[in-house]
Amino acid sequence: MKLSGLGVWNLYFLVKFALYYYGAIDFNVLANAALAAMLAIKFKAMAIEKVKHIVGAIFAVVLLYKDSWLPPINRLTKQAGNVQDFSFGYFLELLARVINVDMLLALFVISICFWYTSQWVRFTTITVIGLMVVGWQDDDSQSQVENNVVNPSTITKKQDDTQAQVVTQATQSPDQKLADFYQQQSLLTSHFPSQVNGELFDIIILNICSMAVDDLDTIGVSVTEMYKDFDVVFSDFNSATSYSGPAAIRLLRASCGQTSQTALFKDAPEQCYLFKNLEKLGYQNNVVMNHDGHFDGFKDLISKYGGLDSTPFDIDSMPVAQYGFDDSPIYSDGAVLNSWLDQQAKNCKPCAMYYNTTSLHDGNQLANRARMNSQQSYPIRHENLFNDIGKFIKNLEKRGRNVMLMVVPEHGAALKGDKVQFAGLREIPSPAIVSVPVAIKFIGPDVKSYSQVVIDESTSYFALSELVSKTLQTNVFGGNNSVASLFENLPKAPKVAENADTIMMYVNQRPYIQLDGGDWSAYPQGK
Known part of the structure; x- marks a missing residue:
């Protein structure tokens, strides 16, 4: 058993980097890095090597779905009965919306470039660097959510109650902010x-x-x-x-x-x-x-x-x-x-x-x-x-x-x-x-x-x-x-919205989402 390059698996990660850059998917750095590490291990026994690639393919598909913005599997199973009611014409209409021609062309170009340059470019190095860059961006984004913009240490001790309240709200984590929102709403009748x-x-x-x-x-x-x-x-x-x-x-x-x-x-x-x-x-x-x-x-x-x-x-x-x-x-x-x-x-x-x-x-x-x-x-x-x-x-x-x-x-x-x-x-x-x-x-x-x-x-x-x-x-x-x-004097309300296992809330005047109780992430803006 030894470490080797990722070979054709580099194409999988390059495609995911492109989708992540485009905003079409999220990217779980730790899970993707673990998959890359497993695929980098080369076994002497060919049977084990084949099993590794089969298992890797299964994990790759699951991870791609998990990183996508598609509904959770349990949500799809719950909605299976409703989906069956869709007419055939409506299915075709939805399919036409899902297929993004520009994205398909970009993936085609990436694939051709990969096959053409793989003889002299060490794509495994590029994949590792890509994982590091995405991980760094992810940590920076998460710290912005958790720490927020206002730093309490920059506020003088001679603040009034209103300033103190603003600082407290600004330094709350999204989970605390959401809990406080529902607590305040529970008092309204x-x-x-x-x-x-x-x-x-x-x-x-x-x-x-x-x-x-x-x-x-x-x-x-x-x-x-x-x-x-x-x-x-x-x-x-x-x-x-x-x-x-x-x-x-x-x-x-x-x-x-x-x-x-x-x-x-x-x-x-x-x-x-x-x-x-x-x-x-x-x-x-x-x-x-x-x-x-x-x-x-x-x-x-x-x-x-x-x-x-x-x-x-x-x-x-x-x-x-x-x-x-x-x-x-x-x-x-x-x-x-x-x-x-x-x-x-x-x-x-x-x-x-x-x-x-x-x-x-x-x-x-x-x-x-x-x-x-x-x-x-x-x-x-x-x-x-x-x-x-x-x-x-x-x-x-x-x-x-x-x-x-x-x-x-x-x-x-x-x-x-x-x-x-x-x-x-x-x-x-x-x-x-x-x-x-x-x-x-x-x-x-x-x-x-x-x-x-x-x-x-x-x-x-x-x-x-x-x-x-x-x-x-x-x-x-x-x-x-x-x-x-x-x-x-009609009551105002912060914009908090929720579906099953999905929450949207504004943090620092920017929408953030939480999926399946996971980490909060900024909702990509624009088309």
């Missing part, structure tokens, strides 16, 4: 009045799947222009997750502070459920969707964990506008909303209605149209959706009823994708996916009009619950109070 003060009003929440600020920028739509007829716009609302089920649960539990992903699927105190709080005030809860709610058990999730156990409004007779990525029917938003208004809204005074639409979901196909890439059809589907919402608002105004209308996207569509996740992939709740545009409109004959308020600071669901509570206590619809007063 909305306190609803015992009765509505003034004119009764309906509360309608339109929960839109797949619409982030970044998606609107991609298709050239201005947030303020889209919401030009709304009273308030939250331009940096944190959806706190990038999946529909958890997003809906977080919205329906808005009356308490943000919890961890795990806590979402456990019972919560009754005062946390927004619609249960409204029910105590005499509201009749309504659930309306433009889909059947079967995918990923969505309908059951909002009932079991969101406190909405009302029977969904019957939509089977509605016109089909699209077909989903699983070929299931997606009904016309305008037809569903206006049918509810005509048939069911008249039976409840006041109404609390939760509407969920998947019209913008990735993989959808427009009905009675030739097959189109779902990213290309996104602008069309978006325009159709907001035309329908606009007509619904006009119908609400014609009825003369007082309504607090809230448009709350679940998460983004990831139309552009980035270095880490191809377009449409939302496994990691990146800022581009969780920063969604929320808007609220007060509809009623006596509501005082005023100029639109745009809130640019990061906010989240608890602020919406507080806003509902304030509205219940303020006679806005009686014409005696301005809507503007409702938005004073």
Whole structure:
């Protein structure tokens, strides 16, 4: 047994260095160095040598997957049933997004250069140097996260309490910062009045799947222009997750502070459920969707964990506008909303209605149209959706009823994708996916009009619950109070987002992620 060069295995490490430089993968230096060390050992017995390469190949594949940004294997196995529902056309569409032509050409060039120069270049030396450089960069990056920018020793002892608090926060590790965030959020609870003060009003929440600020920028739509007829716009609302089920649960539990992903699927105190709080005030809860709610058990999730156990409004007779990525029917938003208004809204005074639409979901196909890439059809589907919402608002105004209308996207569509996740992939709740545009409109004959308020600071669901509570206590619809007063001192929220085994949080004004409880690393920016 002796040490030798890595031979053709150098190509594996060179390719990984290129992918790491491109930002397509992470790089576990210790694990990769251990693999290189094992492969450098040359055994005299040919049988053992062959076994070494077979074992090395297995470890190399596992390590490449582990270093990639792909979802953990256990996540894939849990989602296997959902993936089976994908239509064949949607599979082909996803495959086209995964294959990056520029990356393939770069890998081809690296391979040819390796074979051409391997006769006189000692690539094992280059691999060792590469491991050392990546290891040095990794240590430097990790020390920045752990030590942060502010050094307490540079602050004089004559600091006031505010300075001391800033220094303490700045020198926290990400894990400590996350724990403190959830501890602070656990203290937040909305306190609803015992009765509505003034004119009764309906509360309608339109929960839109797949619409982030970044998606609107991609298709050239201005947030303020889209919401030009709304009273308030939250331009940096944190959806706190990038999946529909958890997003809906977080919205329906808005009356308490943000919890961890795990806590979402456990019972919560009754005062946390927004619609249960409204029910105590005499509201009749309504659930309306433009889909059947079967995918990923969505309908059951909002009932079991969101406190909405009302029977969904019957939509089977509605016109089909699209077909989903699983070929299931997606009904016309305008037809569903206006049918509810005509048939069911008249039976409840006041109404609390939760509407969920998947019209913008990735993989959808427009009905009675030739097959189109779902990213290309996104602008069309978006325009159709907001035309329908606009007509619904006009119908609400014609009825003369007082309504607090809230448009709350679940998460983004990831139309552009980035270095880490191809377009449409939302496994990691990146800022581009969780920063969604929320808007609220007060509809009623006596509501005082005023100029639109745009809130640019990061906010989240608890602020919406507080806003509902304030509205219940303020006679806005009686014409005696301005809507503007409702938005004073609304709670802000740091941008923390979480999926199963994946957390995103800002450290030093830069997004960092933690995968599977491992080390925190900076989320690569740019395409």
